[in-house]
Amino acid sequence: MSGCKTGNRRLSKKDDDVSSFSKLVEEVRQQITETEVDVVKARIDAGENLVLLDVRARDEFVDGHIEGCEFIPRGFLEQRIENQISDKSTPIVLYCGGGTRSALAARSLQELGYQNVESLKGGFSAWKQAGYKIRVARSLSQEQLSRYSRHLIIPEIGETGQMALLDSKVLLMGAGGLGSPVALYLAAAGVGTIGIIDSDVVDRSNLQRQILHTDDRVGVPKVESAVASLKALNPDIQVRPFNTRLTSENVLDIFEQGWDVVVDGGDNFPTRYLVNDACVHLNIPVVHGSVFRFEGQVTTFIPHDGPCYRCLYPEPPPPEFAPSCQEAGVLGVLPGIIGLLQAIEVIKLVTDTGTPLNGRLLAFDGLQTKFRELRMQRDPQCVCCGDDAEFTGFIDYEQFCNVSL
Amino acid sequence: MKLTVNGEPREIDGQTIPDLLVSLDIHETRGVALAVNGAVVPKSKWDEAELAEGDEVEIIRATQGG
Numbered sequence: 001m002s003g004c005k006t007g008n009r010r011l012s013k014k015d016d017d018v019s020s021f022s023k024l025v026e027e028v029r030q031q032i033t034e035t036e037v038d039v040v041k042a043r044i045d046a047g048e049n050l051v052l053l054d055v056r057a058r059d060e061f062v063d064g065h066i067e068g069c070e071f072i073p074r075g076f077l078e079q080r081i082e083n084q085i086s087d088k089s090t091p092i093v094l095y096c097g098g099g100t101r102s103a104l105a106a107r108s109l110q111e112l113g114y115q116n117v118e119s120l121k122g123g124f125s126a127w128k129q130a131g132y133k134i135r136v137a138r139s140l141s142q143e144q145l146s147r148y149s150r151h152l153i154i155p156e157i158g159e160t161g162q163m164a165l166l167d168s169k170v171l172l173m174g175a176g177g178l179g180s181p182v183a184l185y186l187a188a189a190g191v192g193t194i195g196i197i198d199s200d201v202v203d204r205s206n207l208q209r210q211i212l213h214t215d216d217r218v219g220v221p222k223v224e225s226a227v228a229s230l231k232a233l234n235p236d237i238q239v240r241p242f243n244t245r246l247t248s249e250n251v252l253d254i255f256e257q258g259w260d261v262v263v264d265g266g267d268n269f270p271t272r273y274l275v276n277d278a279c280v281h282l283n284i285p286v287v288h289g290s291v292f293r294f295e296g297q298v299t300t301f302i303p304h305d306g307p308c309y310r311c312l313y314p315e316p317p318p319p320e321f322a323p324s325c326q327e328a329g330v331l332g333v334l335p336g337i338i339g340l341l342q343a344i345e346v347i348k349l350v351t352d353t354g355t356p357l358n359g360r361l362l363a364f365d366g367l368q369t370k371f372r373e374l375r376m377q378r379d380p381q382c383v384c385c386g387d388d389a390e391f392t393g394f395i396d397y398e399q400f401c402n403v404s405l
Numbered sequence: 406m407k408l409t410v411n412g413e414p415r416e417i418d419g420q421t422i423p424d425l426l427v428s429l430d431i432h433e434t435r436g437v438a439l440a441v442n443g444a445v446v447p448k449s450k451w452d453e454a455e456l457a458e459g460d461e462v463e464i465i466r467a468t469q470g471g
Contacts, residue, residue: 178471265471272469292468307445313467314448317436325470335471361438361445363465374440374463379447 025100032106034121037130040093044068050091055105056124060097062139066127071159074101078108083155088113095120095127138163144236148190161351162190166236168350171195171259173246173275175222177325177335178265178289178342180212185343187230191350193238194230197254198222199245209332245405246271248394251278261346264288265339267324268405269316270397276301276309277394280385287345287357289338291330292323294366296338299357299376300345304385306358311379316401334366409461422451425462436467 043050052069054061061071072080074096085092092114094102102119109117120127128134140148140159144166151157151165170191172179175198186194200222202213210222217225223241230239242254246266255262255278262284264275272290279286279301286301288309301308316322341362348354361374380387398404408415410429417428422439431437439446440463446454456462 174471176471267469267471269467269469289471290468291470295468297465297468311447312438312445313436315435316469317467318433321433322436322467322469328470330470361465363463372463373443374438374445374465375443376445377447379449381447381449 025103028103028107032103032110033118034099034103035093035118036121037126037132040118040120041127041130041132048091050093051085052120053085053092053094054096054124055094055102056096060124062137064124064128064134064136066095066124067133067135069095074105077105078112080155081109081112081114085114089115091116091118093118093120096123098125099123144190147234147236151189156353157351161353164351165190165347166192168260169193169195169258170261170263170346170350171197171255171257172263172265173197173271174265174267175210175212175226176200176206176265176267177209177291177330177332178339179226179263180210181336181339182263182265182289182343182346183212183226183230184233185340186346187234187237187239189343189347190234190236191346193240195240195242195254195257195259196223196226197242197244197246198226199243209330209335211336246274248274248397251394252282255279255282255284259284261349262286263342263346264290265335265342268403269322269401270403270405272309273316273400274394274397277384279303280308281391285349285356287342287349289335289342291325291335291338293329294331294334296334296364296366297361298338298341298345298364299361300349302356302358304378307376307378308382308385310384311382312361312376314379314383319401319403331366334364337364337366406456406458408456408459411463417456420455422446422454422456425456429464431464438465438467439463440465 052066054065054069054071055074055077057073094105096102099119099122102123106117106119148162151162152159168191170186172183175196183194202217202220202222202225204218206213212229213225221243223243227239227241244250251274262279264272264286266272275286280303283303288301289298345357348356359376361376363372378385383389406417408417417425441460
């Protein structure tokens with residue numbers, strides 16, 4: 001008898017719980033707008049600029065979501081919404097699995113001052129049942145979620161940006177002073193494929209600035225040393241070594257492998273002009289950096305959209321006017337500064353974030369710690385990217401620069 | 406004419422970029438870029454560009470090191 005009684009008490013307690021939750025949801029539903037899936041679908045198809053916001057848990061989102069939606073799990077909604085959608089008059093349609101969590105979420109957004117919030121009636125289940133298209137997300141692994149967590153919470157990068165980084169292919173010309181910091185930070189950032197061209201071996205005199213390499217690798221090919229350092233830092237990425245000097249003969253073989261960006265961190269003029277001409281020909285953006293003692297220059301050349309290297313410097317200086325690092329020296333830190341400015345340019349280009357240095361040359365003076373910015377335009381008379389320019393093959397760049405390498 | 410060249414005040418004879426370069430004793434112009442009031446003047450336009458009193462000129466050189 002007493003067991004039965006206890007049972008009744010439990011049942012009645014549960015009834016109370018259910019009824020108070022139902023009561024809450026019922027109350028909330030009075031205060032918000034619920035919209036049927038076919039209405040929302042029709043509005044999207046008509047081109048209405050509404051934000052569809054998935055508020056379910058990550059694993060639900062990954063299993064399938066409405067194409068083009070944004071995603072903030074319910075638990076982070078209040079905290080993140082203002083970063084993701086700052087304009088409070090934006091029409092927002094929230095959805096969850098069945099329409100309950102999104103109803104509660106809608107009230108929260110109203111309380112935060114959002115004026116045009118709706119909840120999708122019946123949620124994702126109703127959307128699927130109506131036969132409307134869904135998208136199954138590629139998802140980051142647990143290890144990737146942890147490794148890139150500080151990127152994932154930046155609104156401008158987030159999961160989309162991180163995926164773009166992981167899918168990107170970046171080719172580095174040189175594994176030296178500039179190539180070292182660029183390679184390390186791009187590998188750390190999760191650039192999925194990094195190609196590195198260099199024909200040198202590690203020399204002890206490199207180690208004052210070329211932080212990809214280590215003392216016990218003196219005599220080892222630089223690209224081999226680079227692979228070891230980058231894989232140790234981030235086993236999640238692919239590194240493609242090209243243990244060769246870039247020449248007019250091999251440039252197309254190497255550059256026509258689907259690179260999104262080329263980073264020019266070479267150490268001589270013939271290679272810099274070759275990189276420029278090849279990238280204008282193949283339409284690949286180049287993030288350019290160069291250093292001399294306490295000074296550095298950095299810019300981004302986007303072929304035909306802005307100037308190219310030849311618009312700025314149609315011809316190289318004669319050798320006696322432009323000594324190399326070997327001849328003139330360079331402060332070890334300097335390529336670190338310029339290289340990291342190149343690295344951030346790459347990340348911005350790949351994730352389509354911010355404003356690149358396209359058409360702007362940034363010159364750094366390390367002695368004064370001063371940056372100068374100069375505006376540049378494409379020269380319509382440029383022999384490489386000008387209006388009448390025609391690609392006729394690659395020239396003898398050593399002869400053009402009056403040097404032998 | 407008074408100009409500022411790389412932050413230093415300068416007095417030059419003439420109105421053009423070639424005049425300025427002669428005043429500065431710069432005879433080798435390969436690998437040299439020049440900006441007037443923050444905008445690089447393409448080398449193909451050096452002869453026709455006119456300088457004006459008070460212009461701020463920046464002269465930079467190509468560097469190859471990496």
